[in-house]
Amino acid sequence: MRVRARPNDEDRRPWSVRTYLLLVVAVAAGLLLVSGVIATVFDFRDARRNAQRGARADAKLLAMEISDSLSAARATVEQTLAAPDLAAVFSAPPGSCNLAGSSVGVFSSADLHILNPNGDVVCSSAEGSADSSYSGEEWARVSGESEVAISEPFTDPMSSVLSVAVVGPIVDAQAQVPGSFAAVLRLEDVANTLKEARVAQESVEVTLVDRASGEILSSSEHSDATGRSVDGTAFENTDEAAAVGLDGDRRLYGTLALEDTDWDVVVGRSEAAVLAAARSSLWRRSGSGLAILAFLVALVILIHRRITRPIAKLSSGIRAAGEDPSPEPIEIKGPAEVVHLADEYNSMIQTRANYERRLVQAQKMDAVGQVAGGIAHDFNNLLAAIISYAHLLGAQLENDPKKDDADQIMRAAERGTALIRRLLTFSKREVEKPRVVSVAALIGASAKLLRQVVREDITLQLDMDPDCWNVLIDPVQFEQVLVNLVVNARDAMSSGGTITISTENRSDAEGRDMVALSVADSGEGIDPEIRDRIFEPFLTTKPEERGTGLGLAVVNQIVIRAGGLIEVTSERNVGTVITILLPRETAEEEHEEDRAPDLTQIGAAGQTILVVEDEDIVRDSTVRLLQNRHFTVLSAASATEALEVLASGANVDLLLTDLVMPEMSGTALAARAGLPVLFMSGYADSQLRNSGLTVASHHIEKPFSPHDLVAAINRVLDEVE
Numbered sequence: 001m002r003v004r005a006r007p008n009d010e011d012r013r014p015w016s017v018r019t020y021l022l023l024v025v026a027v028a029a030g031l032l033l034v035s036g037v038i039a040t041v042f043d044f045r046d047a048r049r050n051a052q053r054g055a056r057a058d059a060k061l062l063a064m065e066i067s068d069s070l071s072a073a074r075a076t077v078e079q080t081l082a083a084p085d086l087a088a089v090f091s092a093p094p095g096s097c098n099l100a101g102s103s104v105g106v107f108s109s110a111d112l113h114i115l116n117p118n119g120d121v122v123c124s125s126a127e128g129s130a131d132s133s134y135s136g137e138e139w140a141r142v143s144g145e146s147e148v149a150i151s152e153p154f155t156d157p158m159s160s161v162l163s164v165a166v167v168g169p170i171v172d173a174q175a176q177v178p179g180s181f182a183a184v185l186r187l188e189d190v191a192n193t194l195k196e197a198r199v200a201q202e203s204v205e206v207t208l209v210d211r212a213s214g215e216i217l218s219s220s221e222h223s224d225a226t227g228r229s230v231d232g233t234a235f236e237n238t239d240e241a242a243a244v245g246l247d248g249d250r251r252l253y254g255t256l257a258l259e260d261t262d263w264d265v266v267v268g269r270s271e272a273a274v275l276a277a278a279r280s281s282l283w284r285r286s287g288s289g290l291a292i293l294a295f296l297v298a299l300v301i302l303i304h305r306r307i308t309r310p311i312a313k314l315s316s317g318i319r320a321a322g323e324d325p326s327p328e329p330i331e332i333k334g335p336a337e338v339v340h341l342a343d344e345y346n347s348m349i350q351t352r353a354n355y356e357r358r359l360v361q362a363q364k365m366d367a368v369g370q371v372a373g374g375i376a377h378d379f380n381n382l383l384a385a386i387i388s389y390a391h392l393l394g395a396q397l398e399n400d401p402k403k404d405d406a407d408q409i410m411r412a413a414e415r416g417t418a419l420i421r422r423l424l425t426f427s428k429r430e431v432e433k434p435r436v437v438s439v440a441a442l443i444g445a446s447a448k449l450l451r452q453v454v455r456e457d458i459t460l461q462l463d464m465d466p467d468c469w470n471v472l473i474d475p476v477q478f479e480q481v482l483v484n485l486v487v488n489a490r491d492a493m494s495s496g497g498t499i500t501i502s503t504e505n506r507s508d509a510e511g512r513d514m515v516a517l518s519v520a521d522s523g524e525g526i527d528p529e530i531r532d533r534i535f536e537p538f539l540t541t542k543p544e545e546r547g548t549g550l551g552l553a554v555v556n557q558i559v560i561r562a563g564g565l566i567e568v569t570s571e572r573n574v575g576t577v578i579t580i581l582l583p584r585e586t587a588e589e590e591h592e593e594d595r596a597p598d599l600t601q602i603g604a605a606g607q608t609i610l611v612v613e614d615e616d617i618v619r620d621s622t623v624r625l626l627q628n629r630h631f632t633v634l635s636a637a638s639a640t641e642a643l644e645v646l647a648s649g650a651n652v653d654l655l656l657t658d659l660v661m662p663e664m665s666g667t668a669l670a671a672r673a674g675l676p677v678l679f680m681s682g683y684a685d686s687q688l689r690n691s692g693l694t695v696a697s698h699h700i701e702k703p704f705s706p707h708d709l710v711a712a713i714n715r716v717l718d719e720v721e
Contacts (some may be wrong), residue, residue: 021300028296032289039285043278048252051274052241055254058267062194062206063256066265069105070150073166073183076104077148080112080181087172089114089123090179097123106193107185111158114170115140116179126158133157134182142169142180150261153187153210153217155227162187162217162226188226191218203270205245209235212262222246235266242271310338318345379416380682381615384703386413388621391706395628417703434474434562436587439503439515440464446479450486450501457496460486468503469515470589471582473562481558484551485519485578492523492576506581508565513584520577526570534568555580607717608632608650612642612657612669613680618702622656625706639664646673654678654713659699676720678712
């Protein structure tokens with residue numbers, strides 16, 4: 001048996017542009033054909049439906065005309081019957097009666113007759129009515145109890161025309177019925193009169209049919225059809241919407257039954273005339289489709305000749321450039337689209353080079369951040385010891401002039417803590433500590449630093465609203481925002497100028513109360529092309545040695561985290577105004593000194609705490625702080641030593657351990673100890689997450705004050721209880 005190998009997709013020859021274009025033409029031709037067929041079907045269907053609706057509407061209108069005409073004839077008979085001397089006709093000499101007939105509505109001829117009880121004509125408006133009689137008609141026999149009525153269609157013996165009578169009894173003064181009064185209406189011209197009066201289209205057929213007798217009463221197209229049976233005609237079943245008419249043409253019918261009679265008004269529209277417009281649309285659509293196909297074929301030929309070759313050349317150039325790690329831009333001539341494609345490729349090469357430079361810069365920034373985190377950890381350990389010993393020394397020197405020296409040491413350490421926070425903010429590794437602050441107060445406190453940032457040829461002006469609302473934000477991050485905006489404004493004024501910092505209360509578009517901080521400069525302004533992109537990371541117009549493109553990106557992130565937004569207005573050679581909008585905080589401003597409790601507060605006396613810290617100076621200072629708060633304190637220099645203390649049977653209420661230690665981490669120690677735990681760390685938020693913790697865990701940052709340490713311990717112990 002022979003097995004025929006199937007070629008792999010990779011071995012198949014790819015289609016050329018010309019093949020794709022021909023496929024497009026073929027698909028377009030198919031779509032045009034299918035859409036044309038569908039449109040034609042819908043056009044013919046809609047034309048039939050519209051014609052049937054129109055026929056029904058015409059039938060309704062014509063039925064109203066007939067009904068109105070019958071009502072008029074009835075009113076004429078009733079008005080004549082109401083004449084007091086009408087009965088005198090029967091006693092008057094022959095020939096003294098005079099009646100005048102006329103048309104009534106759609107009935108072109110209406111003969112008026114006065115009949116005796118036998119149906120003989122006593123007086124008539126018709127000529128040659130002498131010796132005429134309607135004695136054979138049931139409607140002519142009326143009584144005193146009869147009302148004005150409309151008869152069934154009958155053949156008038158005077159005119160031999162199919163007619164209908166509107167008849168009523170004549171009542172004399174003695175309430176006797178000497179005879180009747182009748183208006184005989186001819187039916188043969190009704191359909192034609194209706195068509196001429198109400199239907200303007202020549203191709204419309206109007207027919208009046210009597211359902212009771214099954215006869216055609218009147219037809220606009222065939223006057224000889226009056227009295228003809230409907231059997232075998234389109235009117236045999238008036239519910240049919242389409243049928244062949246009396247003239248042999250296929251018509252679309254609409255039928256309406258006339259009230260108070262057995263008559264149907266049938267209006268038929270010629271199907272050929274109705275579909276003529278749809279056929280015309282079909283021909284126009286076919287012509288348009290052929291024109292589109294011809295255009296597509298011409299377009300395929302043009303594209304093949306003018307674009308395929310330039311694309312092949314561009315593809316060859318790109319292939320050659322792909323083998324070069326540092327490709328050169330490709331120059332090509334051809335149609336605008338191909339040239340644009342080459343420009344896009346050249347732009348891609350440039351973008352890749354820019355991203356490579358930014359990646360190197362980002363890697364440098366990450367390395368700086370890693371170094372900053374390590375430095376912050378070690379420095380925080382030193383600051384923790386300095387602050388702890390300063391507190392211990394201050395407590396021993398109470399009421400001693402030398403206590404001021406201890407306070408100075410503490411304030412210097414706190415400044416070092418703030419410096420570390422700025423360093424971590426710069427490297428984006430700081431844990432946020434938002435609190436309610438006054439924007440004006442923070443700006444005033446940073447004024448000295450801001451004046452050091454600007455050059456001597458730049459004037460820094462502050463325009464603060466004294467009634468400015470409070471906001472909720474990390475003060476260190478707010479200072480970072482302020483410094484970045486001022487530095488950005490400074491670099492925009494190469495020839496000096498003025499930087500104005502202002503605050504005000506306002507409402508945003510949603511009606512929220514906001515505090516607006518604006519930094520305005522008189523510099524060069526921002527190009528409109530990049531105005532909407534200035535907060536993108538690494539986007540900068542400064543030379544590489546002067547800017548990283550991260551300043552405004554950091555500002556944007558801090559403002560977003562604070563729930564605010566930023567507005568930018570700028571004009572070339574006039575200046576730029578960047579406005580920070582922060583949500584109003586109704587709570588009172590929080591100060592660090594407001595949080596500081598009375599240092600004489602004593603912790604939970606008698607409780608035992610195991611302190612685990614590999615840094616001797618930090619461990620010893622922490623132990624002394626806790627002992628001064630009347631805790632029972634055990635200490636260990638490592639996790640292994642702490643486990644030995646616990647194994648010896650010591651009754652420990654809380655484990656206070658460093659997070660990062662050489663032999664075993666604080667988290668591993670806590671898992672093995674099975675005790676309530678409070679972690680200490682000089683690392684930032686990102687390093688906490690790497691250790692499996694979050695800011696919400698039981699954790700206290702170094703350096704810490706005695707109060708913060710005791711408060712954190714009490715929180716953990718309270719949760720355990």
